[in-house]
Amino acid sequence: xxxxxxxxxxxxxxxxxxxxxxxxxxxxxxxxxxxxxxxxxxxxxxxxxxxxxxxxxxxxxxxxxxxxxxxxxxxxxxxxxxxxxxxxxxxxxxxxxxxxxxxxxxxxxxxxxxxxxxxxxxxxxxxxxxxxxxxxxxxxxxxxxxxxxxxxxxxxxxxxxxxxxxxxxxxxxxxxxxxxxxxxxxxxxxxxxxxxxxxxxxxxxxxxxxxxxxxxxxxxxxxxxxxxxxxxxxxxxxxxxxxxxxxxxxxxxxxxxxxxxxxxxxxxxxxxxxxxxxxxxxxxxxxxxxxxxxxxxxxxxxxxxxxxxxxxxxxxxxxxxxxxxxxxxxxxxxxxxxxxxxxxxxxxxxxxxxxxxxxxxxxxxxxxxxxxxxxxxxxxxxxxxxxxxxxxxxxxxxxxxxxxxxx
Amino acid sequence: xxxxxxxxxxxxxxxxxxxxxxxxxxxxxxxxxxxxxxxxxxxxxxxxxxxxxxxxxxxxxxxxxxxxxxxxxxxxxxxxxxxxxxxxxxxxxxxxxxxxxxxxxxxxxxxxxxxxxxxxxxxxxxxxxxxxxxxxxxxxxxxxxxxxxxxxxxxxxxxxxxxxxxxxxxxxxxxxxxxxxxxxxxxxxxxxxxxxxxxxxxxxxxxxxxxxxxxxxxxxxxxxxxxxxxxxxxxxxxxxxxxxxxxxxxxxxxxxxxxxxxxxxxxxxxxxxxxxxxxxxxxxxxxxxx
Numbered sequence: 001x002x003x004x005x006x007x008x009x010x011x012x013x014x015x016x017x018x019x020x021x022x023x024x025x026x027x028x029x030x031x032x033x034x035x036x037x038x039x040x041x042x043x044x045x046x047x048x049x050x051x052x053x054x055x056x057x058x059x060x061x062x063x064x065x066x067x068x069x070x071x072x073x074x075x076x077x078x079x080x081x082x083x084x085x086x087x088x089x090x091x092x093x094x095x096x097x098x099x100x101x102x103x104x105x106x107x108x109x110x111x112x113x114x115x116x117x118x119x120x121x122x123x124x125x126x127x128x129x130x131x132x133x134x135x136x137x138x139x140x141x142x143x144x145x146x147x148x149x150x151x152x153x154x155x156x157x158x159x160x161x162x163x164x165x166x167x168x169x170x171x172x173x174x175x176x177x178x179x180x181x182x183x184x185x186x187x188x189x190x191x192x193x194x195x196x197x198x199x200x201x202x203x204x205x206x207x208x209x210x211x212x213x214x215x216x217x218x219x220x221x222x223x224x225x226x227x228x229x230x231x232x233x234x235x236x237x238x239x240x241x242x243x244x245x246x247x248x249x250x251x252x253x254x255x256x257x258x259x260x261x262x263x264x265x266x267x268x269x270x271x272x273x274x275x276x277x278x279x280x281x282x283x284x285x286x287x288x289x290x291x292x293x294x295x296x297x298x299x300x301x302x303x304x305x306x307x308x309x310x311x312x313x314x315x316x317x318x319x320x321x322x323x324x325x326x327x328x329x330x331x332x333x334x335x336x337x338x339x340x341x342x343x344x345x346x347x348x349x350x351x352x353x354x355x356x357x358x359x360x361x362x363x364x365x366x367x368x369x370x371x372x373x374x375x376x377x378x379x380x381x382x383x384x385x386x387x388x389x390x391x392x393x394x395x396x397x398x399x400x401x402x403x404x405x406x407x
Numbered sequence: 408x409x410x411x412x413x414x415x416x417x418x419x420x421x422x423x424x425x426x427x428x429x430x431x432x433x434x435x436x437x438x439x440x441x442x443x444x445x446x447x448x449x450x451x452x453x454x455x456x457x458x459x460x461x462x463x464x465x466x467x468x469x470x471x472x473x474x475x476x477x478x479x480x481x482x483x484x485x486x487x488x489x490x491x492x493x494x495x496x497x498x499x500x501x502x503x504x505x506x507x508x509x510x511x512x513x514x515x516x517x518x519x520x521x522x523x524x525x526x527x528x529x530x531x532x533x534x535x536x537x538x539x540x541x542x543x544x545x546x547x548x549x550x551x552x553x554x555x556x557x558x559x560x561x562x563x564x565x566x567x568x569x570x571x572x573x574x575x576x577x578x579x580x581x582x583x584x585x586x587x588x589x590x591x592x593x594x595x596x597x598x599x600x601x602x603x604x605x606x607x608x609x610x611x612x613x614x615x616x617x618x619x620x621x622x623x624x625x626x627x628x629x630x631x632x633x634x635x636x637x638x639x640x641x642x643x644x645x646x647x648x649x650x651x652x653x654x655x656x657x658x659x660x661x662x663x664x665x666x667x668x669x670x671x672x673x674x675x676x677x678x679x680x681x682x683x684x685x686x687x688x689x690x691x692x693x694x695x696x697x
Contacts, residue, residue: 055623058523077660224627229417230662230670237410250525254618260534283619285528287534327524330540350494 019305032134044087045080045353047342048107049335050128052095056224057248061120064142065090065330066287067335070318081343082351084131088339093119095223097127100343106126107294108135114355115345122195127158136357138369139362142338143331145170145272147203150379161362163337163374163384170271170295171207173388174404179213181403183295186216186343188240189233190255190388192247193220197206200246200271208244216240225335228255232262235304242267248274249327253283260288268292276330283327284398293395297371297386298333299400305387307368313372320405337369409541412481414663415656421550422655423555424610428628429604429635429647430511430559437642438579438599439489440499440623444506446607447629448513448621451622453608454615455521458528466533468616475612476605483604495596501536517622525619551613558609559648562602566644575599579642607632627671634674638681640688651676 006121021274038108049068068088076085091113093100100119107113108131115138120127129149132139133156134202141149141162148154150166155374178184186206191197197220205215215245217238219231232255235243243259243266252270259268270280276296281289283289299305306312315336319329342358344365349357367374372387390404428450435443453475460471494502532546566572573620577585578595585590618624635654638644639667654674662670681689 053517056621058518058621058623059525062523179467212681221667222671225670226416226419226627227658228667230414230659233410233417233668234663237413250619250621251526252528257534257617261548262543263538285527285529311493325524395460 001008016139019022038216042084044085044135045082045346046105046111046113047086047088047339048111048113048116048118049088050093050100050103050116050124051335052089052109052120052121053090053092055094055096056250057095057120057274059250059279059328060143060248064120064335064338066319066322066324066328067332067337068339069335070315070322070332071336071339074340075343081346082353083373084353086343089113091362093124094127095119095121095124097123097276100124101127101131101145104139105135105212113137114353115342115358117142117335120144121255125149125160126154126195129154129160132156132159132291134279136359137284137355138362140342140362142334143273144196146199148195148199150383151379152170154354159359161341161376161382161384162379163371163386164273164334165297165386166383167196167203167271167386169385170200170273170388171203174271174295174390175207177390177404178208178269179211180372182242182269184208184242184244184267184269185213186241186244187213187237187244188235188238188266189215189218189244189246190235191218191220191230191245192223192251194223196272196347197246201244204244204246204271207379221247221251223251225251226254227258229258229262230257232264233403235263235266237364239265242269245270245275248272248275249279253280253288254289256280256292257284258381269295271295273297274331276327277398279327279330281396282394284392286290290395295390296330296389298330298331299389299391299398300329302400305389305400306370307373307387308370311368314371324342333370337367337371340369340373341365341367356401381405398407408572410663414659415475415544416542416544418659419652419657420655420671421659422652422653423527423552423559424558424614425635425654426648426651427555427610427613427630428632429639429651430562430644431496431517431610432632432640433636433639433644433647434599434606435603436636438575439491439502439537439596441506441600442499442503442598443621444503444629445486445510445513446603446690448517448625449479449483449607449625450519450628451610451620451625452513453480454528454620454678455517456608456625457612458521458526458620462526462528462696472609476609479608480601480605482608483524483683484597484690486604487600491653492593492596493598495593510629514622514625521620523622525621527619528615530616538636545652547616551617554613558606561646562606568634571598575618596620600630601679630671631674634678640690642692646688646690650677652682653689 091103093103117140119125120143125141125144139160143164145167145168189201191201215352275294277294300316303312304307345358345361349361363376374384391398432446456475457471460466462469537544574590578592635650639650658673661673
């Protein structure tokens with residue numbers, strides 16, 4: 001019995017070494033992996049998750065967590081990681097920097113998790129990063145877009161890996177059609193007032209200006225703000241032909257409602273990845289979102305756009321089978337991809353479930369997921385470049401216009 | 408000019424709701440000497456009430472609003488009887504802590520019942536509406552403003568010209584003397600709290616269709632109400648109305664012309680300025696009610 005398990009551990013370790021393809025010297029790992037296998041066999045591997053479960057963006061956090069759950073069940077159904085089941089320990093960070101840092105601290109000290117996925121918003125992730133550095137535990141960032149997270153001088157950078165695109169990548173991907181195809185020549189920027197919103201405003205401003213457009217105003221509103229009529233009134237009278245919005249789906253819905261109230265006709269483009277248009281529509285109505293553009297990283301029913309079409313098809317079916325809300329799928333995929341990346345890193349770490357080994361293994365991960373292929377090829381091996389798509393809402397349906405794929 | 412007028416109008420419409428929130432809070436403070444930290448949660452629950460009645464059950468909007476008002480009047484009465492009455496003779500901070508506890512309890516209760524996802528009430532009136540020259544108005548905003556002002560004016564008339572209103576004002580002026588005159592001051596407390604709760608709930612129900620409804624929406628509403636009440640003078644009814652409208656307009660103009668990032672700071676700057684120059688509130692010369 002014990003011999004069989006030991007054999008299994010060796011086999012998986014061997015497989016991991018083969019997969020990582022002449023990564024690190026294998027010799028010292030063998031006895032170690034044997035001993036960890038004996039002491040913790042059958043016991044689940046804990047993965048910490050920090051997401052907002054209360055507060056203004058609690059819905060987004062709960063969607064990510066539903067993706068986490070699907071990933072955990074899928075991995076465990078397929079034999080777990082290194083023969084051990086995995087378990088996600090979810091802690092509420094409220095998308096508040098202080099609360100998120102506390103949540104990470106708690107997961108590391110109380111639950112002894114060797115790795116954490118989190119913490120949704122950029123400001124929250126940036127607050128968690130120093131905690132990770134202090135405890136020497138790796139962080140996988142699944143949602144945040146701020147460029148700061150991938151700067152080597154940011155505290156905790158060496159322990160942080162990101163699968164969501166930074167705002168710069170969204171700007172890079174959309175630069176070719178913003179001005180030319182969408183006609184965004186005089187742009188009013190309306191962003192949430194935090195690292196994410198400010199970072200996006202900065203890079204999109206550059207992208208627009210470098211392609212012949214002009215940014216004529218920049219407004220930043222609080223995450224909890226519900227009345228944007230003043231800002232929209234000013235924009236309406238400013239001669240802007242388009243509005244670039246970066247904030248969460250809930251706030252986008254509010255903004256679009258008030259945009260329609262004022263009878264505005266400016267082109268609307270939303271960015272940031274928490275802007276899943278179906279979610280925006282459910283929070284308002286099909287008439288309100290009609291004709292608005294959105295940059296997204298995952299289109300649920302376009303399997304051909306995913307990193308792995310088979311997985312994307314399976315995921316959509318599984319998601320629907322579980323009766324989860326349709327509004328959530330556009331954010332849930334992050335949790336799904338994130339947990340798979342962590343699971344693969346643990347296998348690549350020769351099944352050593354300690355923070356140091358997982359941190360060393362994360363840059364070697366290559367995972368074909370729902371939003372392109374996760375591979376930490378940028379920012380010194382700490383940043384992946386996922387897919388970015390432009391979608392437009394037509395008659396309550398999400399449409400992927402062809403012009404973005406170039407000539 | 409057109410832009411300025413639009414800002415002014417936007418501000419007045421939001422200001423009407425601030426005033427409505429403010430008079431509820433100021434009444435409760437004035438009569439009961441209770442600082443009600445659960446006021447924002449009553450506002451949130453009122454919005455959920457309308458969501459449940461109008462959106463989920465299909466009852467017409469105006470009827471839903473009226474039902475919400477009645478239900479929360481009863482709810483407020485129950486809360487007063489069960490939570491605040493037993494603490495009546497305690498120092499002022501004891502009932503205050505009780506309302507803080509109540510606010511946390513109610514916010515989390517809503518989280519359990521309706522989950523944290525923001526909800527859309529849907530529009531009871533057509534969305535795109537009246538274009539008056541360069542100014543855009545939507546029927547819902549006009550309705551909200553008129554409803555808020557009517558309720559405020561109605562409350563004023565009630566306090567001033569009815570026997571019950573007189574009894575409430577008497578209790579406000581001198582609780583012991585009122586009791587000696589045969590006024591049941593416990594009943595006055597109960598009615599005032601129920602009334603204030605109902606006003607907050609109606610404010611939530613009015614703003615619900617314009618914004619979204621979610622369990623944590625009460626926190627911002629609460630802080631705005633406090634700004635209004637402090638700027639208007641604690642327990643000062645006309646002061647709360649003036650401060651409410653002023654806050655709405657100041658926020659709208661501030662966000663439109665200065666910086667939208669500091670929008671929520673404007674409320675607190677207003678408090679500080681008022682406290683420096685008029686420490687008893689905008690209209691805070693004498694304590695009066697009605």
